[in-house]
Amino acid sequence: MTNTLDGFSMAVPDVDAAADLFRAVFGAELLSADGSATVVDDHGAPARSVLLQLDPRTRLRLFAYEATAGTPFDASVVDIGTAHFCFRTGDIERAARFLAQCPGIRILGEVMEIPEGALRHHKWVYFRFPWGAYGELQEWPETPSAEASELFHGQVPQEASPVPALMGIDHVGYSVRDLDAAVGLLTSCLGGRRVLGSVISSGKELMERQFETPVPALSKMAMVRIGEHTNIELFEHVVDEVRRTGDRLAVGASRMVFRSDDPAGSGAELTDRFGFSAAGTGAGGAGTLLSAGSGLDVEFTA
Numbered sequence: 459m460t461n462t463l464d465g466f467s468m469a470v471p472d473v474d475a476a477a478d479l480f481r482a483v484f485g486a487e488l489l490s491a492d493g494s495a496t497v498v499d500d501h502g503a504p505a506r507s508v509l510l511q512l513d514p515r516t517r518l519r520l521f522a523y524e525a526t527a528g529t530p531f532d533a534s535v536v537d538i539g540t541a542h543f544c545f546r547t548g549d550i551e552r553a554a555r556f557l558a559q560c561p562g563i564r565i566l567g568e569v570m571e572i573p574e575g576a577l578r579h580h581k582w583v584y585f586r587f588p589w590g591a592y593g594e595l596q597e598w599p600e601t602p603s604a605e606a607s608e609l610f611h612g613q614v615p616q617e618a619s620p621v622p623a624l625m626g627i628d629h630v631g632y633s634v635r636d637l638d639a640a641v642g643l644l645t646s647c648l649g650g651r652r653v654l655g656s657v658i659s660s661g662k663e664l665m666e667r668q669f670e671t672p673v674p675a676l677s678k679m680a681m682v683r684i685g686e687h688t689n690i691e692l693f694e695h696v697v698d699e700v701r702r703t704g705d706r707l708a709v710g711a712s713r714m715v716f717r718s719d720d721p722a723g724s725g726a727e728l729t730d731r732f733g734f735s736a737a738g739t740g741a742g743g744a745g746t747l748l749s750a751g752s753g754l755d756v757e758f759t760a
Contacts, residue, residue, distance in 0.1 A: 459724050461648055463684045464717040464759065465517030466630055468541070471529055471589050471709050473522035477508040479588065480518070483560055484545065485619030487511040501747045503707055513616065513626030515687045518543075519715070523707045531590025531710040534671040536695035538753040539704030540633040541712035542584070542592035544691070548615060548623030550581045550597035556621055557595070562588025567668035576605035576654040584669060591710035592669075596628045608653050609681055609689050629681070631691035632712070634753035635703075637678045640692050643732050643754065644682045647724075648716065650690065655680040673697045690714075703751050713747070713755035721746045721758035728756060 470476035480486040489509040500507065504524040512518050533540050547553040550569055558565045566584045579599035584592055602610050613625035634640040644650035658677045666672035676696040683689055695701065704711050718724045725746035728734040734748040734756070747757045 459718065459720045459727070461716040461718045461724055461758065463648070463688055464715045465519065466543075467519045467521060467711075467713050467715060467757070468543075468591065469521045469523060469526065469707060469709050469711040470591075471522065471527055473506045473508050473520050476520050476522075476587075476589065477510060479560075479562075480510055480512065480520075483557070483563075483619070484512065484621060484624065485616050486518070487618070489517070512543075513613075515611075516627040525707050526709055529709055531586075532708065533702065533704055533710060534673075535584075535592060535665075535669040536633060536671055536673065536675055536697050537702045537704060538633055538635050538751070539711060539755075540592065540753075541710065542594050542631045544582075544594035544596050544628045544631060545621070546596050546598065546611065546613060546625045546628035547621065548597065548625060550583065550595050552622040553595050553624065554583055554585075557585055566670060570668065575656050576603050577656075578603060580606075586670075589709055594628075594631070598628075605654050606681075608683055611687060629689035629691045630712070630714075631693065632753050633693050633695060633701075635694070635701075636752065637680055637692055637694035639732065640694075640752060640754055641680050641682060643728070643752075644684065644690060644692075647727055647731065648684065648714075648756075650682040650684040653681045653683050653689075673699060703753075706747075706749055706755050711755070713757050715757045715759060718758040718760065721760055724758045 491508045505521045508520045510518045554565050557563045564586045569583045572580045581597040584594050615623045641652050656679050660675050662674045678694045680692045725748055728748055734750040749755045
């Protein structure tokens with residue numbers, strides 16, 4: 459079986475408004491849309507969808523499910539399944555100021571610089587999309603560490619985006635139930651390779667300021683490279699309170715989409731080895747959608 463990462467999905471309350479934002483602000487290209495009055499069958503859940511090219515290497519399908527259309531994002535950064543899309547920029551301060559002026563987008567806290575470790579001197583700041591889901595900006599140092607060099611994309615600023623010095627997607631991140639299991643899934647079944655990891659201790663004040671999540675957390679992180687260009691950031695957050703598990707139809711939910719020469723066989727392998735269960739099949743039985751409550755939902759398409 460051969461599985462190749464084909465893109466990502468995100469559930470939003472209004473697919474047209476979300477697509478317009480990604481196009482107008484981040485320079486995304488519209489690849490296909492189902493039409494304003496058309497209902498598509500997303501594994502048994504009625505939804506409208508739009509497919510975007512976020513950058514030359516990253517595709518994103520937006521879903522607006524009938525069951526959750528119009529509802530806000532209702533999760534915190536530590537909840538299982540919470541996803542964020544991180545955009546790399548060559549000037550994070552200018553990019554953050556620009557986004558702060560875009561209607562509905564909110565910058566959280568302040569630009570932070572990582573002082574040590576494999577990602578030392580990387581700068582980052584989170585923001586919220588108008589529907590509440592998390593996004594991130596990141597600026598790489600002029601000379602990355604040797605440990606992080608495999609994660610470097612070699613991107614250049616995109617002319618299509620008005621965000622200053624925007625270079626495209628740096629990584630897509632997921633909060634997972636069990637970090638080791640998630641890394642094992644990506645590396646043993648889905649062609650990924652673990653590049654680096656760290657443990658981060660964050661106090662309540664920092665978590666509230668930077669993520670609007672006022673709980674102290676001990677966060678175990680791993681960066682996994684899939685293929686030649688896609689970085690996946692995984693977090694297992696250890697907090698005193700119970701972490702909620704997201705619903706795949708909820709606004710903000712995201713899944714990884716793999717093109718497979720054997721969707722059914724790939725789905726069976728994940729079910730046997732990692733406890734996934736089938737959430738449905740695509741139109742004509744061509745795809746398989748799997749969920750395990752682990753924070754990583756996976757779809758295989760033919």
